[in-house]
Amino acid sequence: MSEGSGFRSGMVALVGRPNVGKSTLMNAILGEKISIVSRRPQTTRHRLLGVHTAEDAQMVFVDTPGIHQSKKKINQYMVQAAISALDGVDAVVFVVEALSWTDGDAAILDRLSEVGTPVIAVINKSDRVSPRERLLPFLEEMQDRHAFAALVPLSAERRDNLEPLLAEIAGHLPEGPPLFPEDQITDRSLRFLCAELIREQVFHQLGEEVPYATEVQVEQFQEEEGLARINATVLVEREGQKAIVLGREGRRIKAIGTQARQAIEHLLEARVHLELFVRVREGWTGDDRALRELGYED
Template identity: 70%
Template sequence: MTEGRQPLFRSGMIALVGRPNVGKSTLMNRLLGEKISIVSRRPQTTRHRVLGIHTTQAYQMVFVDTPGIHQSKRKINQRMVQAATTALEGVDAIVLVVEALHWTEGEDTILERLRQVDTPVIAVVNKVDRVNPRDKLLPYLDELQGRYAFAAIVPMAAYKGENLDPLLSELAACLPQGPALFPEDQITDKSVRFLAAELVREQLFHQLGQEVPYATEVVVDRFEETANRTEIQATIVVERESQKGIVLGKGGRRIKEVGSRARQAIEYLLQARVHLELYVQLRAGWSSDERALSELGFEE
């Protein structure tokens, strides 16, 4: 239907869900054309619920990037899963991201949760570029259709930006008519302070060993924009004394490398010169401390 020969504007919320490391954050960044969520090859990189806002002349899609849904007894992981499952409430569509040719108990658990909501679910089969030959994908797609009454199934390679338009078309059809929820030039609900802290944390995932990044959190203590550059001071919080030395590295070399690469990423984000100072602080057992988690911004 049209009004005054102009298409009616649509807007709504869309939750991106899936188990850890299937490519939810990569997908959102591609849909927005901007890097809002940090990414790494490690599972559980995303810790907080992040909104990404995609606005055109016809619609506004507000994507909710969520932590991967998984089983864990750690307090921090429980908070992350709560943030992800809460995101399913009150949205207009849900995108379940799965990895091509892979199905685990994690996906079964998510499907059980999805059966409790009356919301259209679109399955995105990600990383199809890794399937060779491509026709090996067909039995997987057939099997997927039998698992759940998906509104649509869209194969894609989010990392390469392949097949985004069909997904956007399917999502646009799910949105209700209504005005934009955010200003058209806004692309996220998060502050630049938050994004700067996340870019530092991203480098910790890239440059540290298997376990240490999961025991770290980043807090921006000072963020001051001047005429010449942006001054940022941030603290890397660790759980154990031994982790402090690992983050610092021999002669402070590792933290300097983390800072250098993070600074470059923040400068690209802000399109401005940045001076970044990093410090390391011990906060024993913070990831299992309810009060510490709240103070560090983890939703209850």
């Protein structure tokens, strides 16, 4: 890495409606999984920095919750976190799904037109468009919607066509030294990342609305040589939800723990002893105090 004349560094916001692939895109760029993903919308709840350091530039990506309309307190906190991420960034990457333009996309673009920051449009899931020529009219429509700095079709899932995006982003960053050490890839603690990997399994293994009423807190995180001991609590809003998370004879929470432990072992590159507990905190998703205690940004 050359940090002399010509080196560029800056902040880049990843924005878009829920479930268009923002977290998958950041994980693909970093080559590491730091943002959890699922097929459900609104899996991402917190702002998360991902640091990509190349030979001539350092890009600090801000992965944000999907911007959407909701009357629920927790969703309002999530949307506010996404909107506030637009302040002070050097570039915005606006992620949309190929051949799918919605009122939600239009509302976000209206807001982006007010920020005065270069906006690069990423057309994600382009690999699913067949034949490929069907993508051309959509790209033309996108060009007419806004004076984008660039339009980049790609597949975050397949890590296809990432280099043109990175080159385009780098060109919009100011010259300056790196903002983070070269070997750092996120601002979040291992404790936070482990909690998120547990919550990811809750989303994968539970149906209906229950995952949206859950949060995970790591109560104990102790690292020994080659072993991490983790105790975590899965928080729910009602007793009925607790029963669902536990499952018959505790089978569901055991399955969640098994899959989460494997993911955490991959993250930590160490053996993990994981214990999970389930606790009820009534109405926490609508309680300002509870949300702040759980790390949701005002």
